Amino acid sequence: MKHTISVLVENEFGVLSRVAALFSGRGFNIDSLSVAPTNDETISRITLVTRGDDQILEQISKQLNKLIDVIKVIDFTDGSGIEREMALVKVTAEDESRAEVLRIVDIFRAKIIDVTPRSYTIEATGSPAKIDAILELLRPLGLKELVRTGPVAIGRGSKGWKG
Amino acid sequence: MKMNGARILLECLKKEGVDTVFGYPGGTVINIYDELHGFKDIHHILPRHEQAGVHAADGYARATGRVGVAIATSGPGATNTVTGIATAYMDSIPVVIITGQVPTPLIGNDAFQEVDIIGITRPCTKHNFLVRDVNELAGILKKAFYIARSGRPGPVLVDIPKDVQIAQAEFKYPEKVDIRGYKPNLEGHPKQVERAIEMLLGSRKPVVYVGGGVILANAAEELTKLCNMLEVPVTTTLMGLGAYPEDSPNSLRMLGMHGTYYANMAMTNTDVLVAIGARFDDRVTGKLATFAPHAKIIHIDVDPTSIKKNVPVDLPIVGDVKDVLFKMIKEVEAHPDKVKAFKEATKEWHEEIAAWKAKHPLTYKHAANVIKPQYVIEKLRELSDPDAIVATDVGQHQMWTAQFFTFTKPRTLLSSGGLGTMGYGLPAAMGAQAAFPKRQVIVVCGDGGFQMNLQEMATLVQNRLPVKIVILNNNFLGMVRQWQELFFDKRYSQTCMEQPIDFIKLAEAFGAKGFQATKTDEVEDTIKQGFAYDGPVIMEFKIAREEKVLPMVPAGASLNEMVLNA
Numbered sequence: 001m002k003h004t005i006s007v008l009v010e011n012e013f014g015v016l017s018r019v020a021a022l023f024s025g026r027g028f029n030i031d032s033l034s035v036a037p038t039n040d041e042t043i044s045r046i047t048l049v050t051r052g053d054d055q056i057l058e059q060i061s062k063q064l065n066k067l068i069d070v071i072k073v074i075d076f077t078d079g080s081g082i083e084r085e086m087a088l089v090k091v092t093a094e095d096e097s098r099a100e101v102l103r104i105v106d107i108f109r110a111k112i113i114d115v116t117p118r119s120y121t122i123e124a125t126g127s128p129a130k131i132d133a134i135l136e137l138l139r140p141l142g143l144k145e146l147v148r149t150g151p152v153a154i155g156r157g158s159k160g161w162k163g
Numbered sequence: 164m165k166m167n168g169a170r171i172l173l174e175c176l177k178k179e180g181v182d183t184v185f186g187y188p189g190g191t192v193i194n195i196y197d198e199l200h201g202f203k204d205i206h207h208i209l210p211r212h213e214q215a216g217v218h219a220a221d222g223y224a225r226a227t228g229r230v231g232v233a234i235a236t237s238g239p240g241a242t243n244t245v246t247g248i249a250t251a252y253m254d255s256i257p258v259v260i261i262t263g264q265v266p267t268p269l270i271g272n273d274a275f276q277e278v279d280i281i282g283i284t285r286p287c288t289k290h291n292f293l294v295r296d297v298n299e300l301a302g303i304l305k306k307a308f309y310i311a312r313s314g315r316p317g318p319v320l321v322d323i324p325k326d327v328q329i330a331q332a333e334f335k336y337p338e339k340v341d342i343r344g345y346k347p348n349l350e351g352h353p354k355q356v357e358r359a360i361e362m363l364l365g366s367r368k369p370v371v372y373v374g375g376g377v378i379l380a381n382a383a384e385e386l387t388k389l390c391n392m393l394e395v396p397v398t399t400t401l402m403g404l405g406a407y408p409e410d411s412p413n414s415l416r417m418l419g420m421h422g423t424y425y426a427n428m429a430m431t432n433t434d435v436l437v438a439i440g441a442r443f444d445d446r447v448t449g450k451l452a453t454f455a456p457h458a459k460i461i462h463i464d465v466d467p468t469s470i471k472k473n474v475p476v477d478l479p480i481v482g483d484v485k486d487v488l489f490k491m492i493k494e495v496e497a498h499p500d501k502v503k504a505f506k507e508a509t510k511e512w513h514e515e516i517a518a519w520k521a522k523h524p525l526t527y528k529h530a531a532n533v534i535k536p537q538y539v540i541e542k543l544r545e546l547s548d549p550d551a552i553v554a555t556d557v558g559q560h561q562m563w564t565a566q567f568f569t570f571t572k573p574r575t576l577l578s579s580g581g582l583g584t585m586g587y588g589l590p591a592a593m594g595a596q597a598a599f600p601k602r603q604v605i606v607v608c609g610d611g612g613f614q615m616n617l618q619e620m621a622t623l624v625q626n627r628l629p630v631k632i633v634i635l636n637n638n639f640l641g642m643v644r645q646w647q648e649l650f651f652d653k654r655y656s657q658t659c660m661e662q663p664i665d666f667i668k669l670a671e672a673f674g675a676k677g678f679q680a681t682k683t684d685e686v687e688d689t690i691k692q693g694f695a696y697d698g699p700v701i702m703e704f705k706i707a708r709e710e711k712v713l714p715m716v717p718a719g720a721s722l723n724e725m726v727l728n729a
Contacts, residue, residue: 010344014293018285025286055471062468068290068310071344 002031003057004083004153006074007046007064008161011037015069019046022067028052028060032150043071047152072161076153083151086125088113089135092142093120101141108134119144127151168297168328169194172261175304177204178336181232183223183597184208185216189236190276191263194328208597208626211618213240215590217247218616220258222591224251225577226552227598228381230311231258237265238276241322242283246584248318249287253581254402255379257316259307260288266326267295280322289317297330302337309340314347315466316379347465351482351490359437359461359478360494364505366435366459368512369395372418372447375402375580376440376464376484383407383573385488386439392495394506396516398426400441401561402580405570415516416525419447420716421562424523427714427722429516430455438462440484443473444581453721463487523714523727525566534683536560536635536706539690540567543605543633546690551603552577552595556588556612559641562712564607586615589632593619596628603631603694610636610660620673623699631693634666634703637710645711649726670701677701 009015016035023030031049038045050060057075064073076083093101094117101120105112108130114121124134128151135146155161166174172195176184183206188196199207210216213235220231231251235244241262251258265274281293290310292303300323307319363369377386383406390397390413397407398415409416418426427449430436436458441447448454454474461478462470470479480487495502527537540563543553553568554577555561561578570576577595579587592606613634623630640658647655667677676696680689686704693702714725 014281014285017282021285059468059472066466066468068342068345 001053001077002049002051003075003077004047004049004081004151005060005064006076006081006153006161007048007070008038008072008074009044009046010069010071011042011044012069015044016046018067018069019048019064022063023050023060026059026063028056032148034150034152047150049151074155074161076155081153081155083127083153084125085128085131085151086123086149087131087135088147089122089124089138089143090145091120091122091138092118092144094118097141101138104134104137110134164334165331166334167194167198167331168294168300168323169198171297171300171332171334172304172323172328173198173202173205174334175301175336176232179230179304179308181230182206184232184234185210185219185223185594186234186261187213187216187236187240189240189263191237191265191325192234192240192261192328194325195234195261195263206597208593208622210590210593210622212616213243214247214586215593215616215619215622217244217258217260218250218584218587218590219594219597220260221247221251221256222554222577222594223598224256224258224594225591226574226595228574229257230308231256231594232261233258234261235263236276237263237280238278240276241278241280245283245287248284248320250579250582250584250587251318252287252289254375254579255316256318257311258318259311260318260320262320262322263328264293264322264324267324268326270324280320284320287318288320291320291322293322294324294327297327297332300327300332301335305337306340306342310342310345314345314349315376348467348481349465349483349486351463351480351487353490355478355480356487356490356494359463359480360491360498362459362461362478363393363395363435363437364498364501367508368429368432368434369393369437369509370415370429370433370435371395371397371437371439372430372441373397373399373403373406373439374441375400377403377406378440378573380440380465380483380485381573382440382485382488385485385492389488389492389495392492393502394509394513396429396513398422398429400444400447400580401565401578403441404565404576405573408571409569410571417565418722419444420449420718421566421712421714423525424714424725424727425516425519427716427725428519431721431723432515433458436460438464439488440464442469445473448473449716449720449722449724530707531683533707534680534686534704536563536704536710537567538683539633539635539686539704539706540564540607542686542690543607544568546687546694547605548603551575551605552592552599554578554588554592554595554604554606556606556608557583557585558609558612559645559710559712560607560609560635562642563635566712585612588612589616589619589630592630592632593623593628596623596630597626600628604629605631605633607633607635609641610634610638610664611640614664617669620670620675620699624674627698629698629700632699632701633693634701635706636666636703637706637708639708642712644709648709648711649715650717666701666703675699675701677703679703679705681705
């Protein structure tokens, strides 16, 4: 099962490699990973998507917590978090397909951020499922290049991670 | 008061109560060594190899319970420490390793003797630090010692660039450490302890399974008290040897691949298994699917990652085992009637175990014409001091020592359990002897492992460390040979070390003394002579060449599928 996990870490060099090395060293898989500082500049937030059964996820969570630089580990799998991802998509857009691309962009509330006579570059944000859906429609038109950030996640409700 | 980084380092070590360090000088630590010159509070021992320096610090830590300290220069000095660090990491030994690093402006430029030791040691340290500013040095060292010794202990590496050692700063050693991501849970939950005792007292076939965590937590006394109060059978891992006296009638001695028949049969038949400071290593469990098939498992460990890692656990208790055992004793004391009933109810179980003990005791066939290694170990026990410290290398001799020495006190066996590091024994014994100059320190080696770090003979002689080196010489890499015999149709590929070595001359070349026994009736005299000699000594025993360590659970087999005679 897929899990989206937030890891709050000390904003120090080498922390990301500690986290990544933990996954590779113990044979856990990372589907996606994004990292950036938070509102507290001493803390960075890593959002990663991984998969495994309950036993593996328990180990992942415990092993992450064991790292000295890890402050908190939050698993959003129970629906307690909101996930958003961004994709940049360069799609072939010539002749009649240009209008089709524009329609799709409009439906998904995405943006055209670069135009050439032969292509559009689209910025799309939303849940990973939404990104999958727009890509499914664009793919037959000819995808030239695709960049996805992987999801970032935040807890629902008024509480911050400290409670 | 302002001082340079090198001096700050030494002052920090002093504040941590460090009296002995094992280190090797080099270009990027020359400033530390300059400050060390004439620094009276720290005794420095110069090993002949950085790997041995870390093993020595590790042996010092295992024998004393304090943090061992090793110093190495950058590049090759630092990489040479890696085996020592990984050894300490696998066995949770508190060691602080100080490495020099090229000056900060040169880091990342492939400078002479530069290596990313932080990156290299990340997977085998509890934590590591690169010091970028001399003003952070004291705080980082305080954290390093705190992390190394607290919670589940482990090695911590501090990499100090040369310019940081030279730069000046105000020396102020922090009183306290606060690391927001590191708060080890030391106190066992009282409700869980209550449940554990209830479960244990409700059992009919209990077994307590003890690992090195009990020794690391200095909890051997509490363990012994609890187990004696309940008269419960106790088995230990290799790392747990000495946590519970093996001469006690309740002792099942060591379990696992080369454990006793009765310990493994007890594990297979137990209904409540209490694992304390142990991690269900594959050398202990054998085939996981058939491990303790009838047992409810209670697992006590300070490290939550150890719990449920290998086996499902019915009742986890996270906490310092000393604290948990103390609470368990109190809980038992509060229920004398239940304890009485428990003892009555487990009588049959004790009888069953006694039958297994009688059926297949730990034994070997004595021989008059050829020296049996087990006999050497038995004689060593008989003739050594009661508080002797025994280090081992890794292989057959290690298992024979574990089986036949009879350990009764904690911190008297130093052995590389998790990593299985050949070459560990001699330098580890050196570290223990440095910590306890007056105690008898013995290292039992095979001829293979001894040759991996034999250069430390020079360190022993130079520092007047009278380590008694026992070499069980079968001219084989014995354990691999044993596997080749049993599982590879006696195809002894590259395990034969026929090149004759005159170990007596070798000892003399280093300025030590050597004795040799080739016949069984020479064993006792050789040991007596070796123990009587005032200084480091090699005692070489030419043992039966194809003697095997038995019993044995073949890799991947169940614990009750032991090979008893092969």
